[in-house]
Amino acid sequence: MIEKEVKLRIRTSIEDVKRVIDRYGFRFIDRYIETDTYFQHPCRDFRESDEALRIRYRCSSSAGCIYRLTYKGPKKIINGVKYRDEYEVEINDIDNTIAILKSLGFKPVLSFSKIRYIYRDRDVEISIDNLCGVGIFMEIEGDEDRVRELMERFIELGEIVEKTYLEICIDTGRCIPISMDREDMCIEKQLQ
Template sequence: MIEIEVKGYADDEVFERVRENFKLIRREYHEDTYFQHPCRDFAKTDEALRIRIRRFNGHFEAIMTYKGPKIDPNSKTRKEIEVPLSDPDKHTEILESLGFKEVLIVEKTREKYYVDKGIVIALDEVEGLGKFIEIEALAESEEVVEETVRVLRKILASLGVKKFERRSYLELMLEKEVGHGEAG
């Protein structure tokens, strides 16, 4: 499955426009733990491996996700493989036993909204980074990526999004850490 995703910077006004115009699916809290492969530099290959703990309505889910390299220059579109986990601590222990290293934990609150068939908007407040809006659609093949990205960007622009961001939250957090490390 290909995840077609466009992300932009948001403010209170953008959040309000989404809340006024779309149906809330649910509020969630995410704790995303990212791992580095022992023999392959994911920063260079543009890949990611994470375990996400998602809490909502008194429940929790754990999901391991592999994200392949981005395949579109105007979005965060990439191959994505997800597997539900019954015991995330044991999976983390397995990864660490195989030489994977924990890189960073990204925490955020997310509100998910239904836009249209197969299209969802997420309002994210990311600890240490601020407010973002993501719009996502899933596709079976790469043939529809360019047109879908155009549609998704148009929706975000209509909501007042002026600045788009192709980097992941992990990339943004790592850049922020490096910046603070050099200054201090």
């Protein structure tokens, strides 16, 4: 599958962003806490090859918790929209999955969390993300034409960011992992 998305660093509050999204008819799906752990390949540097392998732990009070293993290929950015191969599977046995990865030489390199609000319409998903320790972002993903259209409409809320959350976390050194019972560590605040 090819991921098509744009990311904005938000310069206003989450509540302001939610009001704008509501005006465009998006429906709220759920609120999640996601903790991502990224792994380094034993024989090549994913930072140089622009690839990523992660395990995501996703929890919500309404949907419960799941683990997913995701591979992302190198990204291409055309007029602010990011294109990237993405393959994802649900994991039923996290301990054995991590044991397999470690046995093959993969090493965990970084974990961080975000509080994510998901909204959808017919062909686009919008995520409002509080990247714990860093600030508020919006991702618009789905049909390419609609992603571009919404990017133009929502640009007033912030600025386009081409970096991934992993790159942002490495560059800032400020991202933190949290647990479901300690979400108070990820204060939802306006960006500086």
